[in-house]
Amino acid sequence: MSQLDLSELQSTEFPVPDELQGNLAITSISKLYNWSRRSSMWPLLFGLACCAIEMIGTAASRFDLSRFGMEVMRGSPRQSDLMIISGTVTKKMVVPIVRLYNQMPEPKYVMAMGACASGGGPFKEGYNVVSGIDKYLPVDVYVPGCPPTPQALLYGLIALQKKIDGQSLANMDDVPWYGVGPAEPTPIPVLGPDIIDPRQMDLIRRQAQMAVQGKQFAVGELPALPEKKAEPKKVEAKATAAPEVAADMDPVKAERMKKREEALARKRAREAAAEKGE
Amino acid sequence: MYGQGIAKGLWITFKHLVNTYVDDIRYAGRKYVSQDNFQVRQGPKSQGAYTVQYPDEKIAVPERFRFVPFRVDSDYDDPERPGQDWCTSCGICAKVCPPQCIWIVRGQDPNTGRPVPQPEAFFIDIDICMNCGYCAEFCPFDAIKMDHDYELASYDRTSRHIYDKPKLSKELRYWKTIAPTRAVEEMEARGGWDHKDVQKEKAKAEKAAAAQKAAPAAPVQTNGGAASPAAPAAEAPAADDAEKIKAERLAKREAALARKRARDAEENGGA
Amino acid sequence: MAIAVPQTTELDISQTIDWLKQKYPDAVHDDTRQGFGGVVVDKSMLVEVAQAIRDDLGFDYLSSATAVDYLGISDHMEMVYHAYRTTGGPALVFKAQTDREKAEIPSLVDVWLGADFQEREAYDLYGIQFSGHPNLKRILLWDGFNGYPMRKDWQEAYFEQEHKPFDSRWPGGWVHRAEEKNVYGKNVRYPDDIDLARLSDTSEATLYSGLGLGVDVQELESDGLQTDRLVVNLGPHHPSTHGVFRMIVSLNGETIETLEPVMGYLHRNHEKIGERNSFLHNIPFTDRLDYLSSMGNNFGYVLAVEQLLAQGARYQPPTYRAEVIRVLMAELTRIVNHLWSLGFLLNDLGAFFTPMLYANNEREKILDFFEATAGSRLMCNYMRFGGVFADLPERIHSVANLVNDKVRDYNTMEYLAQMITERLPRFLEEYGRLLVGNEILRERTINVGVLPHDLAIALSTCGPLLRGSGVAYDVRRADPYSIYPELDFDIPVGVNGDIYDRFMVRFQEIHESLRILKQLLPRLEQTKGEEVVTKVGHTPRVPVGEAYGRVENPKGELGFYVVSEGDEKGPQNPWRYHVRAPSFINLTALGPMCRGYKVADVVTVLGSIDIVLGETDR
Structure with missing residues (x-):
């Protein structure tokens, strides 16, 4: 070990390849690059539902997105870096959304604003609702809330900026858009009898064959909630977890930890059962 | 004259622009520093644009503001039940939840298998939660409240967006800080800072204590100061108490029945 | 005879x-x-x-x-x-x-x-x-969708149980995501006889039929010269469609020949979910219909259910103060909505952002009041059966919780009085000077998008659209509810039924709302201390029957048709929960209004209808 550890000077926490270790220039270029990128994120002018109203409210003068260099809402996907999925994504709408996403130039980011965009929200059970845009697009930041207030959205945008700050030019995984060849476009879903994700065609075909054989079609084997099964595990968990926890914690905390451990054990059991089911 | 309307409009926009800077001058550069200035700037008397410099100054949210719910625990240094759940796992919040995002596992006594008034596990899927506030509104034990912390953005939802019991639990003192007025109102309705059940227990204990206090006092009065054996004296008031309670209960029952009859009559009359 | x-x-x-x-x-x-x-x-x-x-x-x-x-x-x-x-x-x-x-x-x-x-x-x-319907096609879903989802025997992929609350939530509620139950990890279900060999996007199949695309050869021969008719898709992603709305326009040169609205891009199944919800569960869902005026939506729904509740015994109608507060909220909502819609109409006209930002500044002040009273800026969820969620707070104040939090503290009544008697009138006067005389605005809007008054009635339009065409029909006067009969206000109407008239009707409605609000202030002071919180619990017993509650929402007549009917356990859920959405029905008039005008007028006409997609598609 040398006296001067240059790696300490690198502010990014991301892995730097061995041959570049200690190369300060890369990090500062990365910094400059990230700074310029994160300070001019142009969102796609694109509102879906209730959250769009809060998004516009954020862009208006009270919360003022332009303080972050984001006020330039572009109508064209070709000119935008950030797609704010602001509201419920329906099956009918996800087709144009994926198309728009494919048209955006790299580097591009997706933010799921609000509960609906993240995971379906209160409308999750609906027949025309996509339960989370991350089923179709890679999402960078999730902003919970229904709807998130402008300040919550701003917090999410700052979180996205932090994420960009963490990217390093030295790491190809961070900046895949400098790789060879164009990026693969996301396959566009098809509206058939129900929405069809082309990536799942094999699965659908398999299920259709099963249906021909008389099995129930398109109904997943439910992960049986193994409460009965979990019973013995609970005892085990108690036996193993309790003594080591109790040693150095106050009883309330220990109790809480114990319960948590139990819940986790049950969760694991359930997940295992679910995997078996698949 | 053509163009007059446009010119007028342009003048107004210009005035707006100037107004915002006049504000700056009025506050002599202290627009973003002083608390009072913030209040005026965000209030109905403000002029021009009133931007909030978000990460550097945030609008504190009003008391009734609702975001994701949290569960109330007793303070960790509470003398009666430190760090314990207020939730009795009655399930009302799960029932009134419109999108059904609350999941509760009712606690069970490991020996008897009977339900105990404490949840074994408690989950809220914040990707479903619609922040409507029903859970807090209808909880009979004030055990679930709406949080004011909206800064929840995350990079990954699969692992982080189902809140479990440890993540949801916050101390009572937190609720007292974020909603002082309402906390006091609720305390008054409940009758004290403690949990409803603790209140009840306390009341019971007090009653018992009062009865015990009354016990030695009563015979002293009736017997006119004559020394009497302790055992029967203690028994007699107890029996008295039992009778009294019985009579009270009967009276209550009568009253309730009368009320019910009246109601029925009214209903029949209405129909 | x-x-x-x-x-x-x-x-x-x-x-x-x-x-x-x-x-x-x-x-x-x-x-x-x-x-x-x-x-x-x-x-x-x-x-x-x-x-x-x-x-x-x-x-x-x-x-x-x-x-x-x-x-x-x-x-x-x-x-x-x-x-x-x-x-x-x-x-x-x-x-x-x-x-x-x-x-x-x-x-x-x-x-x-x-x-x-x-x-x-x-x-x-x-x-x-x-x-006998001339154009019977799917409207909210796409062609080729499997089944008719609102039928009672149709179940969605994430179907769990007929009624809420679901049994899986308590007492043995181990959490799972609904995705885990589906092999595809999504809420999809395909019919057994899915034909995978010949799978194509069927959703657009009939959209362009009846538009007469292509060159008509016969006409070409007789006339000698003909241009192609051009079909343009506006939306669903378009900045001026106010959301995810789509119009298929066929153009002759720049003149519109036909316009067909295509919707359903935000169809999130309100009614299906609403029939599974309990009566109480539906209130926050109504917030998300017309998400700009959630208070008004609440109002309409609680009125409908209160009609049913009133048929049973032991129901206490809301107190006078509760009614006053409801009207207060409804009128403030009207101002919020009209400010927004005026701003965006101007946006559509090309006056980018200045009028919108000015209007939004005032809107934010009202939202602050909503936030302090109901708890949320947009999704107020404030009204309850037989009352409201809570009385107005004594003070609009906050407590610092996060780092850098700045605190505000106002007296609620003073805040309201200042808004109603000073700030908003002053703003309106200024806004009027900014816009009403503007020549560009006048030329773009006068005699554009004309809707004659008999057509407006026949098309069942409502709200400012109907009144702009000269029909003085306002539910607050025509079929009064709450305390509107005792309030003094006028119903502004237009003359020509063009965009300018609608614009002016909205403008004057804000003035009328302010007039109502000024009358409410003394009433609020007088009734101070009266109970407003309802005694109807979270599972009210709703008698069997039907009810149609309607209110004059900012966008027009919002109706809720609720049928209470149930299984052996009695009605816990609405059997039918239908929303008569003003934005949806007003769009019927879009095609007739745009015909013959230029393509640039389409967005203006749409802006003057003032739609909101959450309500259009539900």
Whole structure:
């Protein structure tokens, strides 16, 4: 070990390849690059539902997105870096959304604003609702809330900026858009009898064959909630977890930890059962 | 004259622009520093644009503001039940939840298998939660409240967006800080800072204590100061108490029945 | 029968029904089910009876037409129509019943043009064939969608249970995501006979039919010169469609020949979910209909359910203060909504952002009040059956919780008074000077997008759109609710029915709202201390029956048709929960209004209707 550890000077926490270790220039270029990128994120002018109203409210003068260099809402996907999925994504709408996403130039980011965009929200059970845009697009930041207030959205945008700050030019995984060849476009879903994700065609075909054989079609084997099964595990968990926890914690905390451990054990059991089911 | 309307409009926009800077001058550069200035700037008397410099100054949210719910625990240094759940796992919040995002596992006594008034596990899927506030509104034990912390953005939802019991639990003192007025109102309705059940227990204990206090006092009065054996004296008031309670209960029952009859009559009359 | 019936158009509802029964003794019967009203019309005579209702009886305004599936109760489907007179008064409710298997009902488009979209919706979601409908296509879902989702026996992929609350949540509620239950990890379900060999996007198949694409060769020969008709898609991602709305426009040069609205991009199944929810669960869902005026939506829904509750015993109507607060909220919402819509109309005209930002500044101040009172800026969820969530707070104040939090503290009544008597009037006066005289605005809007007043009534338009065409029809006056009868306000109307008139109607409605609010302030002071929180619990016993509650929402007449009917356990959930969405029905007028104008006027006309997609698609 040398006296001067240059790696300490690198502010990014991301892995730097061995041959570049200690190369300060890369990090500062990365910094400059990230700074310029994160300070001019142009969102796609694109509102879906209730959250769009809060998004516009954020862009208006009270919360003022332009303080972050984001006020330039572009109508064209070709000119935008950030797609704010602001509201419920329906099956009918996800087709144009994926198309728009494919048209955006790299580097591009997706933010799921609000509960609906993240995971379906209160409308999750609906027949025309996509339960989370991350089923179709890679999402960078999730902003919970229904709807998130402008300040919550701003917090999410700052979180996205932090994420960009963490990217390093030295790491190809961070900046895949400098790789060879164009990026693969996301396959566009098809509206058939129900929405069809082309990536799942094999699965659908398999299920259709099963249906021909008389099995129930398109109904997943439910992960049986193994409460009965979990019973013995609970005892085990108690036996193993309790003594080591109790040693150095106050009883309330220990109790809480114990319960948590139990819940986790049950969760694991359930997940295992679910995997078996698949 | 053509163009007059446009010119007028342009003048107004210009005035707006100037107004915002006049504000700056009025506050002599202290627009973003002083608390009072913030209040005026965000209030109905403000002029021009009133931007909030978000990460550097945030609008504190009003008391009734609702975001994701949290569960109330007793303070960790509470003398009666430190760090314990207020939730009795009655399930009302799960029932009134419109999108059904609350999941509760009712606690069970490991020996008897009977339900105990404490949840074994408690989950809220914040990707479903619609922040409507029903859970807090209808909880009979004030055990679930709406949080004011909206800064929840995350990079990954699969692992982080189902809140479990440890993540949801916050101390009572937190609720007292974020909603002082309402906390006091609720305390008054409940009758004290403690949990409803603790209140009840306390009341019971007090009653018992009062009865015990009354016990030695009563015979002293009736017997006119004559020394009497302790055992029967203690028994007699107890029996008295039992009778009294019985009579009270009967009276209550009568009253309730009368009320019910009246109601029925009214209903029949209405129909 | 020489005895002239004195003015059939002035008969009250029971007389009207008698008149109908007398005239059509075989076709018209009373609806005798408990809690139901109106008449049941034999479907073979429906068009004739409807014509009589419109022409002889004067019910010229078809407010709502909706389908109900009574599977398991009487095993038929039913179309329910609510017709009103534009001169005011209560509804004439008439129904037509049909078999579930082969559901067919004659279309009423010829009688009331406004039935167009509503019948298409019933076809889309219930599969009722409307014979005689000129354009019977799916409207909210896409062509090729499997099944009719609103039918009671249709279940979605994430279906869990018929009624909320679900049993899996308590007491053994181990959490899982609904995705885990589906092999695809999504809420999709494919029919057993899915044809994977020939799988293509079927959703757009019929959209372009009937547009007459391509060059007509015969005409080319006779005329010698013809240009292609150009078909342009506006939306669903378009900055000026106010959301995810799409219009297919066919153009001759720059002139619009036909315009067809395509919607359903935000169809998030309110009604299906609403029929699973309990009565209480639906209140926060109504917030998300017209998400700019959630208070008004709450109001309409609680009025509908209160109608039902009032039929049972032991129901206490809201106190006077509760009513005052409700009206206060509804009028503030109207201001919020109109400010927004005026700002965005100007945006559509090309006045980018300045008017919108000014209006938004004022809007934010009102939202601050909502946030302090109801808890949320947009999704207020404030009204309850028989009252409101809580009284106005003593002070609008906050407590610092996060780092850098800045605290505000105002007296609520002072804040309100300042807003209503000083800030908003001052702003309006200035806004008027900024916009009303503006030459560009006048030239872009006067005599553009004209909707004549008889057409406006026939198309069942409502709100500022209808009033801009010179019809002084406002539910607050025509069929008053709450404390509106005792308040003093005018109903602004337009003359020409063009965009400018609608713009001015909105403008003046803000003034009228302020007038109402000024009258409310002393009432709020007088009733201080009165109880406003309801005693109706979280599971009210709602008597069996039907109710149609409607309010004058900023966008127009918002109606909720609620049927309470249930299984052996009694009605816990609405059997039918239908939203008569003003934005949806107002769009019927979009095509006729745009025909003959330039393509640049389309966005302006759309902006002047003031739609919100959450309500259009539900």
